[in-house]
Amino acid sequence: MLVALAACGNKPAPLTQQEKQTVNELTANLKTRCVGRYLVDMPEGMYVSGYAKIQGVDIETKAMSGDAYQREIEKREAELKATRSALGYQFLYQDGEAWGKGTRYFVHLGNPADPSDAARVIEAYKWDHNYQIRLTIEASDYTHSVFKDEPSIKQMTVKNNVPEKTRLVFGLLEKVRGRADDEIPTEPGLCFYGGFLPAKAGSEEEMSEQYVLKGHDDINFAFETTPDLRENTTLLQRTDSLEVREQLRAADGVLIRKGSVDLSGLRAEEWLIEGRRPGDGRGNSFSLVVNEITSSPSSPFLSMDLTTGGQVQIQGQYVKLDKASLTTGEAVALWDAVSRTLRPRPNGY
Template sequence: MTELTANLKTRCVGRYLVDMPEGATEYGYARIGGVDIEAKAMTEDAYRQEIAQRETVLKTVEITYPRPFLYAAGPARGRSTYYFIYRDTLIDSPATRYIEGYKWDRGYRFLLKIETYDYVHPDQTDDPIVKQFDVKNEVPAKTNLVFDLLEKLRGRPNEEIPTEPGVCFAGGFLPGKATDDQYVRGGFTLTSNPDVSFVVSVDTASQGGITLLQHADDSQTLDALKAMDAKVIRKGTVELSGLRAEEWLFEGLKPGDGRGDTFTLSVNDTTSGPSSPYLSLEMDTGGQLKIQGKFVKLDKGSLTTREAIALWDAVSRKVRVRPGAFGYRFSNNISNR
């Protein structure tokens, strides 16, 4: 356990910082303004090959699909960018459009994707339902959104911690102010203990009026815990660096009928917004592992519950707002009950 907690490395998720065991594998994505964004490390040559292959696939589909299928393709805004606008499967409405944007920057390929609509091409504006829409073709606006994001996105090694306002996600950084439509999900898996994982979710949208502890005491939750033969280890409020959080730790049956631990911490459950993003940190141990495409049940996790708690305390107590993330001194709305 000392080896896991002695060398924690700072990672950036959303506008927060978390410390993870050295060597943890990081993955994740962002959703900004409804656009899904993921980054993947690759060379520029590999990126250009991927674009060429994607264009070949889309043009091949057009041969057997009612035309047009591929509506637009070409460089987007900025260096090393490209985009496609196309329809998808045969079951889709003729109005359905998918916009894909690509960019290579600093060793990372970005893939952006959003679904939208166009009731003008082909013309469906006489449809009574379509007549009720203020905007009958969202493609131009959504294309501009994708282009704006492509222009700003930067490749970012996971160990690099930005000092300016913006949003971090695995492999990338989007500079700019906080808005109410920014979601990031980051995952971390321990190489030495593959059944141990952390998931961090950061969201500027409202989460409703239920706190983690209220959810933990809900009658349906209590029934689910009973079905899992779960044992609550502890739950309550936690004071972090400038943040008030709630945590809930329990041990019980996992999918596959193995046993393991589930620990959760949350910040800003009921006060989430651009200036006070919701954060959820979850740690899981035990359960089952996917090995060579098959799930293998673990009768118990690689960590004892006591060891898992020690790791959890080392990681969860270091959650904090990234300095400079908002461009001003962060003042947390701590009334999250």
């Protein structure tokens, strides 16, 4: 998680006039975003990506028109109907409409090379608010499998969980809706890239989201949140370990700041580093965590990271940067402007 490591504290010098102007331009029009069940204010002009996983169901979204959605579904149907199992098993088992007009679902073998005829993948689609929403989960059906008489299969309590998991997917598909990045829901539920699932706070949910600053491809904010993670040690305890201190020295890193942070109704810890990044270019790696050892549905764990410099991926190729697009002073000022706005979303739980 923390690639750029540090050996000692090194408070950045006061910002120059040029650095102040850069930070002012980046933070002049912060917009509130919903991440999981939290809110944070981010600069305008961000590329956003991410996913969610609810009760074992993966949720992915893609911005597209209604016509494009129809073409995508037709293409996917053709692909699945044309796929053949390498071992001669049936590949596509079910397809049709889920619980709603315009929805579609498929139950298939998954991997054409799978050695078992009992494996299943359930995938379902809908289009809402200019987003295609795709739900997937793995399942199994041994009721008619060539392996159904194996002793281990006979001992299974549930030999076919496809109906149960299909109902789960259909239920989530019915509730989930598309969501623009700057839309802030007012009801309980989980925000993720391109979507929102209205639901009271519970377990078995996770969300990951990334924001990349347009024009500064190496400036990357990353968020992860889940109520199901509970660490035994805190961020500050781990970064004070002998192992990390040795890594700090070896990586030629500089500790900018570390400590506890009081946010709006939240107690957080942060660790800010300048040093070598992947690709050997120098840059920054800042981390902040909340509810790390006390995570629960009503107060889920959340991590926020900012990385700069190192290398960026352009058209599938990694390009090493001679320097980060922000100085360390600018990065710290941007971090402070954004991270201090983190707060629970009202009525989010």
